[in-house]
Amino acid sequence: MYIPNSAWTWSFFMVAVVQAVIGLALERFQLSLENRADQEAQSRTIPTYLALFIFGFLYEFYPLYDALKYNNTIQVIGICFFNLALLIYAGVQTDQIKDAVLSLQDQPNGPFIKGGVWADLKPFLIAVPCVIALGTVLLSFIAWKLYDEFAWTIYKDISADLRMKRRYLVFQIYRALLKFDFFFFLGFTVQFLVVVGNTRAIEFWLTIAAIPITIIILVLADYWTKHESTTGMISIITLYFAALAYFLFKLVRMYDTSTQSGRDRVADYKPARRSLTTFAVITVLLLLVTIANACWCTSNFGKGLKSHVVKRKIVSQDGKSDYAESAHPLGQVPSRMTID
Structure with a gap:
Protein backbone atom coordinates (compact mmCIF):
# COMPACT_ATOMS: atom_id res chain seq x y z
CA MET A 1 0.00 0.00 0.00
CA TYR A 2 1.44 3.34 -1.07
CA ILE A 3 1.04 6.54 0.95
CA PRO A 4 3.19 9.62 0.24
CA ASN A 5 6.14 9.80 2.61
CA SER A 6 5.07 12.80 4.64
CA ALA A 7 4.64 13.29 8.39
CA TRP A 8 1.19 14.86 7.98
CA THR A 9 -0.11 12.25 5.54
CA TRP A 10 1.01 9.45 7.83
CA SER A 11 -0.51 11.29 10.81
CA PHE A 12 -3.83 11.57 8.98
CA PHE A 13 -3.74 7.87 8.14
CA MET A 14 -2.79 6.77 11.66
CA VAL A 15 -5.48 8.90 13.33
CA ALA A 16 -8.06 7.18 11.12
CA VAL A 17 -6.62 3.75 11.97
CA VAL A 18 -6.52 4.36 15.74
CA GLN A 19 -10.04 5.81 15.68
CA ALA A 20 -11.34 2.75 13.80
CA VAL A 21 -9.62 0.27 16.11
CA ILE A 22 -10.86 1.94 19.31
CA GLY A 23 -14.33 2.57 17.92
CA LEU A 24 -14.80 -1.00 16.77
CA ALA A 25 -13.43 -2.36 20.04
CA LEU A 26 -15.99 -0.29 21.97
CA GLU A 27 -18.75 -1.47 19.65
CA ARG A 28 -17.97 -5.14 20.19
CA PHE A 29 -20.33 -5.70 23.05
CA GLN A 30 -22.61 -8.74 23.16
CA LEU A 31 -26.17 -8.94 24.40
CA SER A 32 -27.61 -12.00 26.14
CA LEU A 33 -30.76 -12.36 24.04
CA GLU A 34 -33.15 -15.27 24.30
CA ASN A 35 -33.68 -17.17 21.05
CA ARG A 36 -37.18 -15.83 20.55
CA ALA A 37 -35.86 -12.26 20.61
CA ASP A 38 -34.91 -12.71 16.97
CA GLN A 39 -38.60 -12.41 16.21
CA GLU A 40 -38.66 -8.83 17.45
CA ALA A 41 -37.67 -5.95 15.16
CA GLN A 42 -36.07 -4.13 18.11
CA SER A 43 -33.62 -7.00 18.64
CA ARG A 44 -32.26 -6.50 15.13
CA THR A 45 -31.37 -2.83 15.62
CA ILE A 46 -28.24 -3.47 17.71
CA PRO A 47 -26.39 -5.88 15.35
CA THR A 48 -27.47 -3.68 12.44
CA TYR A 49 -25.91 -0.58 14.02
CA LEU A 50 -22.73 -2.53 14.77
CA ALA A 51 -22.51 -3.79 11.20
CA LEU A 52 -22.99 -0.26 9.82
CA PHE A 53 -20.28 1.12 12.10
CA ILE A 54 -17.89 -1.61 11.02
CA PHE A 55 -18.68 -0.86 7.39
CA GLY A 56 -18.42 2.91 7.97
CA PHE A 57 -14.99 2.73 9.61
CA LEU A 58 -13.67 0.34 6.96
CA TYR A 59 -15.23 2.20 4.03
CA GLU A 60 -13.58 5.42 5.20
CA PHE A 61 -10.20 3.94 4.24
CA TYR A 62 -11.19 3.81 0.57
CA PRO A 63 -11.49 7.61 0.00
CA LEU A 64 -8.76 8.18 2.60
CA TYR A 65 -6.15 6.10 0.77
CA ASP A 66 -7.17 7.60 -2.57
CA ALA A 67 -6.92 11.12 -1.14
CA LEU A 68 -3.47 10.66 0.40
CA LYS A 69 -2.01 8.80 -2.56
CA TYR A 70 -3.06 11.45 -5.08
CA ASN A 71 -2.81 14.58 -2.89
CA ASN A 72 -6.55 15.15 -3.18
CA THR A 73 -7.53 17.88 -0.74
CA ILE A 74 -11.18 17.60 -1.78
CA GLN A 75 -11.42 14.04 -0.47
CA VAL A 76 -9.40 14.91 2.64
CA ILE A 77 -12.02 17.53 3.50
CA GLY A 78 -14.75 15.06 2.56
CA ILE A 79 -13.35 12.52 5.01
CA CYS A 80 -13.61 15.09 7.80
CA PHE A 81 -17.30 15.62 6.97
CA PHE A 82 -17.78 11.85 6.71
CA ASN A 83 -16.31 11.49 10.19
CA LEU A 84 -18.70 14.17 11.41
CA ALA A 85 -21.59 12.18 9.94
CA LEU A 86 -20.37 9.09 11.84
CA LEU A 87 -20.34 11.21 14.99
CA ILE A 88 -23.97 12.20 14.44
CA TYR A 89 -24.87 8.57 13.81
CA ALA A 90 -23.07 7.51 17.02
CA GLY A 91 -25.15 10.01 18.98
CA VAL A 92 -28.38 8.76 17.40
CA GLN A 93 -27.32 5.17 18.07
CA THR A 94 -27.23 5.72 21.84
CA ASP A 95 -30.90 6.70 22.13
CA GLN A 96 -32.00 4.13 19.58
CA ILE A 97 -30.30 1.24 21.39
CA LYS A 98 -31.67 2.46 24.72
CA ASP A 99 -35.20 2.35 23.30
CA ALA A 100 -34.52 -1.12 21.85
CA VAL A 101 -33.24 -2.54 25.15
CA LEU A 102 -36.09 -1.06 27.22
CA SER A 103 -38.64 -2.29 24.68
CA LEU A 104 -37.25 -5.82 24.80
CA GLN A 105 -37.32 -5.77 28.60
CA ASP A 106 -40.94 -4.57 28.82
CA GLN A 107 -42.60 -7.09 26.50
CA PRO A 108 -45.91 -8.36 28.00
CA ASN A 109 -45.12 -12.02 27.16
CA GLY A 110 -41.83 -11.88 29.04
CA PRO A 111 -38.55 -9.98 28.72
CA PHE A 112 -36.49 -10.80 25.66
CA ILE A 113 -33.31 -9.53 27.26
CA LYS A 114 -31.71 -9.84 30.67
CA GLY A 115 -31.95 -6.99 33.14
CA GLY A 116 -29.03 -4.63 33.65
CA VAL A 117 -27.96 -4.75 30.01
CA TRP A 118 -28.50 -1.04 29.45
CA ALA A 119 -26.31 -0.17 32.46
CA ASP A 120 -23.53 -2.30 30.95
CA LEU A 121 -23.90 -0.82 27.47
CA LYS A 122 -24.25 2.85 28.36
CA PRO A 123 -20.54 3.59 29.09
CA PHE A 124 -19.49 2.04 25.75
CA LEU A 125 -22.17 3.91 23.81
CA ILE A 126 -21.10 7.21 25.37
CA ALA A 127 -17.42 6.52 24.73
CA VAL A 128 -17.91 5.85 20.99
CA PRO A 129 -19.03 9.40 20.01
CA CYS A 130 -16.31 10.83 22.28
CA VAL A 131 -13.65 8.86 20.37
CA ILE A 132 -15.10 9.91 17.01
CA ALA A 133 -15.36 13.55 18.12
CA LEU A 134 -11.67 13.55 19.11
CA GLY A 135 -10.79 11.84 15.82
CA THR A 136 -12.78 14.46 13.87
CA VAL A 137 -10.94 17.31 15.58
CA LEU A 138 -7.53 15.73 14.93
CA LEU A 139 -8.37 14.89 11.31
CA SER A 140 -9.61 18.43 10.70
CA PHE A 141 -6.41 19.93 12.12
CA ILE A 142 -4.20 17.64 10.03
CA ALA A 143 -6.37 18.34 6.95
CA TRP A 144 -5.57 22.03 7.43
CA LYS A 145 -1.86 21.20 7.41
CA LEU A 146 -2.28 18.95 4.38
CA TYR A 147 -4.04 21.78 2.55
CA ASP A 148 -0.80 23.76 2.43
CA GLU A 149 1.33 20.70 1.70
CA PHE A 150 -0.84 19.46 -1.18
CA ALA A 151 -1.25 22.98 -2.56
CA TRP A 152 2.52 23.33 -2.84
CA THR A 153 2.81 19.94 -4.57
CA ILE A 154 0.15 20.88 -7.10
CA TYR A 155 1.65 24.35 -7.56
CA LYS A 156 4.84 22.71 -8.83
CA ASP A 157 3.00 20.49 -11.33
CA ILE A 158 -0.29 22.05 -12.40
CA SER A 159 -0.97 24.23 -15.40
CA ALA A 160 -1.28 27.97 -14.94
CA ASP A 161 -4.68 27.96 -16.73
CA LEU A 162 -7.01 29.00 -13.90
CA ARG A 163 -10.20 28.28 -15.85
CA MET A 164 -9.04 24.71 -16.55
CA LYS A 165 -8.08 24.26 -12.90
CA ARG A 166 -11.60 25.31 -11.84
CA ARG A 167 -13.18 22.85 -14.26
CA TYR A 168 -10.91 20.08 -13.01
CA LEU A 169 -11.74 21.01 -9.42
CA VAL A 170 -15.48 20.68 -10.09
CA PHE A 171 -14.84 17.30 -11.72
CA GLN A 172 -12.90 16.03 -8.70
CA ILE A 173 -15.53 17.29 -6.24
CA TYR A 174 -18.13 15.37 -8.22
CA ARG A 175 -16.09 12.15 -8.13
CA ALA A 176 -15.58 12.49 -4.38
CA LEU A 177 -19.32 13.00 -3.85
CA LEU A 178 -20.06 9.74 -5.67
CA LYS A 179 -17.97 7.81 -3.13
CA PHE A 180 -19.88 9.22 -0.16
CA ASP A 181 -23.29 8.95 -1.87
CA PHE A 182 -22.85 5.20 -2.08
CA PHE A 183 -22.18 4.73 1.64
CA PHE A 184 -25.20 6.68 2.87
CA PHE A 185 -27.57 5.15 0.34
CA LEU A 186 -26.37 1.67 1.31
CA GLY A 187 -26.61 2.50 5.03
CA PHE A 188 -30.24 3.60 4.67
CA THR A 189 -31.12 0.57 2.56
CA VAL A 190 -29.57 -1.97 4.94
CA GLN A 191 -31.40 -0.52 7.94
CA PHE A 192 -34.67 -0.49 6.04
CA LEU A 193 -34.31 -4.11 4.95
CA VAL A 194 -33.15 -5.52 8.29
CA VAL A 195 -35.04 -3.51 10.92
CA VAL A 196 -38.31 -2.34 9.38
CA GLY A 197 -40.98 -5.02 9.63
CA ASN A 198 -44.18 -5.73 7.68
CA THR A 199 -42.68 -4.43 4.44
CA ARG A 200 -44.65 -5.42 1.37
CA ALA A 201 -42.90 -8.08 -0.72
CA ILE A 202 -42.68 -5.92 -3.82
CA GLU A 203 -41.17 -3.01 -1.86
CA PHE A 204 -38.72 -5.35 -0.13
CA TRP A 205 -37.39 -6.90 -3.35
CA LEU A 206 -37.30 -3.58 -5.18
CA THR A 207 -35.16 -2.20 -2.35
CA ILE A 208 -32.76 -5.14 -2.63
CA ALA A 209 -32.57 -4.68 -6.41
CA ALA A 210 -31.75 -0.99 -5.88
CA ILE A 211 -28.33 -1.84 -4.36
CA PRO A 212 -26.64 -3.32 -7.47
CA ILE A 213 -28.47 -0.80 -9.66
CA THR A 214 -27.04 2.04 -7.57
CA ILE A 215 -23.50 0.67 -7.97
CA ILE A 216 -23.97 0.51 -11.76
CA ILE A 217 -25.37 4.07 -11.83
CA LEU A 218 -22.45 5.49 -9.84
CA VAL A 219 -19.89 3.70 -12.04
CA LEU A 220 -21.60 5.02 -15.17
CA ALA A 221 -21.82 8.50 -13.64
CA ASP A 222 -18.05 8.54 -13.21
CA TYR A 223 -17.42 7.06 -16.67
CA TRP A 224 -19.75 9.42 -18.54
CA THR A 225 -18.36 12.45 -16.76
CA LYS A 226 -14.80 11.45 -17.57
CA HIS A 227 -15.65 10.79 -21.23
CA GLU A 228 -17.97 13.81 -21.54
CA SER A 229 -21.17 12.05 -22.61
CA THR A 230 -23.94 14.64 -22.46
CA THR A 231 -26.66 12.06 -23.12
CA GLY A 232 -25.32 9.82 -20.37
CA MET A 233 -25.12 12.69 -17.89
CA ILE A 234 -28.70 13.78 -18.62
CA SER A 235 -29.80 10.21 -17.88
CA ILE A 236 -27.79 10.15 -14.65
CA ILE A 237 -29.14 13.51 -13.48
CA VAL A 252 -42.76 11.59 4.72
CA ARG A 253 -43.87 7.97 5.20
CA MET A 254 -41.82 7.62 8.39
CA TYR A 255 -43.78 10.43 10.07
CA ASP A 256 -47.19 10.40 8.35
CA THR A 257 -49.89 9.53 10.91
CA SER A 258 -52.84 11.08 9.09
CA THR A 259 -54.42 7.65 8.42
CA GLN A 260 -54.64 4.34 10.27
CA SER A 261 -52.39 2.66 7.74
CA GLY A 262 -49.97 5.53 8.17
CA ARG A 263 -49.93 5.05 11.94
CA ASP A 264 -49.30 1.33 11.51
CA ARG A 265 -46.47 2.11 9.10
CA VAL A 266 -44.92 4.61 11.53
CA ALA A 267 -44.95 1.87 14.19
CA ASP A 268 -43.04 -0.40 11.79
CA TYR A 269 -40.40 2.30 11.27
CA LYS A 270 -40.09 3.11 15.00
CA PRO A 271 -37.20 0.68 15.84
CA ALA A 272 -34.87 2.55 13.46
CA ARG A 273 -36.68 5.80 12.71
CA ARG A 274 -34.03 8.13 14.16
CA SER A 275 -31.14 6.49 12.34
CA LEU A 276 -33.14 6.13 9.12
CA THR A 277 -34.01 9.82 9.32
CA THR A 278 -30.33 10.71 9.86
CA PHE A 279 -29.22 8.71 6.83
CA ALA A 280 -32.11 9.95 4.69
CA VAL A 281 -31.47 13.64 5.48
CA ILE A 282 -27.72 13.33 4.83
CA THR A 283 -28.41 11.46 1.58
CA VAL A 284 -30.88 14.14 0.44
CA LEU A 285 -28.32 16.89 1.11
CA LEU A 286 -25.61 14.92 -0.71
CA LEU A 287 -27.93 14.32 -3.67
CA LEU A 288 -28.70 18.04 -3.96
CA VAL A 289 -24.98 18.87 -4.02
CA THR A 290 -24.29 15.98 -6.41
CA ILE A 291 -27.01 17.15 -8.82
CA ALA A 292 -25.61 20.68 -8.82
CA ASN A 293 -22.08 19.37 -9.47
CA ALA A 294 -23.28 17.00 -12.18
CA CYS A 295 -24.93 19.91 -14.02
CA TRP A 296 -21.77 21.99 -13.59
CA CYS A 297 -19.57 19.18 -14.92
CA THR A 298 -21.89 18.75 -17.91
CA SER A 299 -21.66 22.46 -18.70
CA ASN A 300 -17.85 22.08 -18.83
CA PHE A 301 -17.97 19.43 -21.56
CA GLY A 302 -16.16 20.32 -24.75
CA LYS A 303 -13.88 22.88 -23.11
CA GLY A 304 -10.65 20.88 -23.07
CA LEU A 305 -11.07 19.08 -19.74
CA LYS A 306 -11.25 15.59 -21.25
CA SER A 307 -7.53 15.59 -22.07
CA HIS A 308 -6.80 16.07 -18.35
CA VAL A 309 -8.91 13.21 -17.03
CA VAL A 310 -8.48 10.39 -19.56
CA LYS A 311 -5.68 8.27 -18.11
CA ARG A 312 -2.84 6.60 -19.94
CA LYS A 313 -0.42 3.97 -18.64
CA ILE A 314 3.15 5.00 -18.01
CA VAL A 315 6.26 3.27 -16.70
CA SER A 316 8.32 4.90 -13.99
CA GLN A 317 12.11 4.91 -13.83
CA ASP A 318 12.17 1.94 -11.51
CA GLY A 319 10.19 -0.11 -14.04
CA LYS A 320 6.88 -0.08 -12.16
CA SER A 321 3.67 0.63 -14.03
CA ASP A 322 1.53 3.55 -12.97
CA TYR A 323 -1.16 5.79 -14.37
CA ALA A 324 -1.07 9.49 -15.09
CA GLU A 325 -3.32 12.01 -16.77
CA SER A 326 -2.94 12.63 -20.47
CA ALA A 327 -0.43 15.26 -21.45
CA HIS A 328 -1.66 18.80 -21.96
CA PRO A 329 0.03 21.61 -23.87
CA LEU A 330 -0.08 23.92 -20.88
CA GLY A 331 1.79 21.59 -18.58
CA GLN A 332 1.57 18.48 -16.45
CA VAL A 333 -1.69 17.82 -14.67
CA PRO A 334 -1.74 15.55 -11.61
CA SER A 335 -4.15 12.66 -11.35
CA ARG A 336 -6.10 14.39 -8.58
CA MET A 337 -6.92 18.02 -7.88
CA THR A 338 -6.66 20.05 -4.74
CA ILE A 339 -7.80 23.47 -3.62
CA ASP A 340 -5.02 26.01 -3.79
Missing part, protein backbone atom coordinates in the same frame (compact mmCIF):
# COMPACT_ATOMS: atom_id res chain seq x y z
CA THR A 238 -32.67 12.27 -14.14
CA LEU A 239 -31.95 9.22 -11.97
CA TYR A 240 -30.56 11.51 -9.25
CA PHE A 241 -33.88 13.37 -9.17
CA ALA A 242 -35.71 10.03 -8.95
CA ALA A 243 -33.50 9.02 -6.00
CA LEU A 244 -34.14 12.41 -4.37
CA ALA A 245 -37.91 11.88 -4.72
CA TYR A 246 -37.55 8.39 -3.23
CA PHE A 247 -35.78 9.59 -0.08
CA LEU A 248 -38.19 12.50 0.40
CA PHE A 249 -41.06 10.02 0.00
CA LYS A 250 -39.52 7.76 2.65
CA LEU A 251 -39.07 10.67 5.04
